[in-house]
Amino acid sequence: MSSSKPLRRIVIDDAVPHAETLFGDLGECTLLPGRAIDAEAVKEADALIVRSRTQVNASLLAGSRVRFVGSTVVGLDHVDQPWLRQAGIHFFSAQGCNSVAVAEYVIFALLDWAHRHGTTLRGRTLGIIGVGHVGREVLKRAEALGLRCLLNDPPRAEREADFPHTPLETLLPQVDLLTVHTPLITTGTHPTHHLLNAERLARVPPQTLIINAARGGIIDETAWLEHPGDKVVDCWENEPQINAALLSAAQLATPHIAGHSLDAKLRGGVMASNALRRFLGLPVLEADVVDGCLPPAPPPLRAPAACQGEALLHWAVQQAYDFYQDDAQLRQPNIEETHAHFEYYRRHYPPRREWAAWQVAQIAQEDGRKRLCALDFSTY
Ligand SMILES: NC(=O)c1ccc[n+]([C@@H]2O[C@H](COP(=O)([O-])OP(=O)(O)OC[C@H]3O[C@@H](n4cnc5c(N)ncnc54)[C@H](O)[C@@H]3O)[C@@H](O)[C@H]2O)c1
Numbered sequence: 494m495s496s497s498k499p500l501r502r503i504v505i506d507d508a509v510p511h512a513e514t515l516f517g518d519l520g521e522c523t524l525l526p527g528r529a530i531d532a533e534a535v536k537e538a539d540a541l542i543v544r545s546r547t548q549v550n551a552s553l554l555a556g557s558r559v560r561f562v563g564s565t566v567v568g569l570d571h572v573d574q575p576w577l578r579q580a581g582i583h584f585f586s587a588q589g590c591n592s593v594a595v596a597e598y599v600i601f602a603l604l605d606w607a608h609r610h611g612t613t614l615r616g617r618t619l620g621i622i623g624v625g626h627v628g629r630e631v632l633k634r635a636e637a638l639g640l641r642c643l644l645n646d647p648p649r650a651e652r653e654a655d656f657p658h659t660p661l662e663t664l665l666p667q668v669d670l671l672t673v674h675t676p677l678i679t680t681g682t683h684p685t686h687h688l689l690n691a692e693r694l695a696r697v698p699p700q701t702l703i704i705n706a707a708r709g710g711i712i713d714e715t716a717w718l719e720h721p722g723d724k725v726v727d728c729w730e731n732e733p734q735i736n737a738a739l740l741s742a743a744q745l746a747t748p749h750i751a752g753h754s755l756d757a758k759l760r761g762g763v764m765a766s767n768a769l770r771r772f773l774g775l776p777v778l779e780a781d782v783v784d785g786c787l788p789p790a791p792p793p794l795r796a797p798a799a800c801q802g803e804a805l806l807h808w809a810v811q812q813a814y815d816f817y818q819d820d821a822q823l824r825q826p827n828i829e830e831t832h833a834h835f836e837y838y839r840r841h842y843p844p845r846r847e848w849a850a851w852q853v854a855q856i857a858q859e860d861g862r863k864r865l866c867a868l869d870f871s872t873y
């Protein structure tokens with residue numbers, strides 16, 4: 494261990510952006526693809542920084558000196574937290590780091606659905622199942638767009654007397670649009686595996702759009718294929734060996750990238766770096782270090798004259814990032830090539846900035862520049 498660094502070695506998923514900037518002063522950094530981080534790789538490490546593709550459990554860490562694990566993503570299904578606790582290994586997860594990115598993906602999907610069907614979102618009913626970091630960001634934007642939102646979150650309903658919870662049997666028959674934002678949970682009082690099964694999907698009106706940008710397995714894909722409504726699929730059962738029939742049936746199919754904005758990836762890394770610094774009793778990162786990691790803001794979008802309301806939003810969100818390029822990447826000539834390309838594309842994902850980075854200069858308003866996130870997202 495060099496005298497200037499508190500740790501000997503930190504093993505880091507190489508999909509964590511600016512890893513040397515965020516962790517290099519704390520220890521020697523070894524960067525590896527998440528799926529390649531194994532017991533041999535971490536044997537000499539003191540800290541481990543992962544994303545979702547590394548299974549963090551006894552078989553990985555039992556023979557190591559690791560005493561801190563930081564996950565720079567939100568999902569927890571790759572981490573055996575009870576084992577980490579009993580092993581005395583400190584664990585941090587960057588909860589909420591990518592909730593805005595996912596919410597923007599969902600709003601894109603909703604605006605696109607309305608455009609494709611020649612209708613508007615205002616006055617429609619959106620069901621949100623799971624109202625945590627992501628669900629709350631979706632709710633803010635959906636209400637700002639004039640959607641009536643029905644919320645389902647039994648754990649919150651049990652904790653919060655004033656949470657406006659609607660049971661699924663009441664919610665499902667009323668929704669024009671439905672999105673799930675729960676963890677994938679297989680045990681306990683409120684499991685979410687196949688939460689939307691054949692019986693529940695049969696309650697959903699046939700024209701309802703259903704979105705899964707949470708985890709494969711929350712919706713039973715075999716049953717989902719029997720539902721005639723439009724489908725937006727970002728999270729799949731058995732990734733990357735995704736279901737060919739669902740890929741073909743989906744109006745928007747993407748390789749688990751809803752949370753993959755540059756802003757979110759950096760946010761997760763900074764949160765994990767600061768958690769490790771606090772664990773070591775060190776000061777957190779200086780703001781200018783973080784600011785230097787993001788690219789310059791993109792040029793202002795110059796909206797077509799007189800483009801207003803949802804049409805302006807639909808235009809603007811596509812300019813900011815067109816998720817249909819991700820859909821095209823997933824639709825390879827055959828399903829075997831889709832499977833092979835799934836992870837490769839995720840690890841070489843195009844740069845995508847969150848809407849707060851974008852300005853929209855509306856020609857009709859004498860160049861009155863507003864942030865895209867502020868356009869009709871007044872509560873954002
Ligand atoms: N596609 C992506 O790129 C992406 C990005 C971020 C998160 N995710 C997934 O989305 C999930 C949610 O993310 P988050 O940051 O909002 O997590 P969160 O923990 O903040 O919120 C999850 C919410 O789901 C609720 N919940 C739990 N069990 C439920 C049930 N049976 N029915 C209804 N609600 C239930 C919880 O009470 C909580 O409010 C994550 O667990 C992750 O798997 C996916």
Ligand SMILES: O=C(O)[C@H](O)[C@H](O)COP(=O)(O)O
Pocket residue numbers: 508544545546566567568569591749750751752753839
């Ligand atoms: O769990 C999350 O935060 C998201 O599912 C995120 O997209 C995972 O990113 P990955 O580790 O697969 O790059």
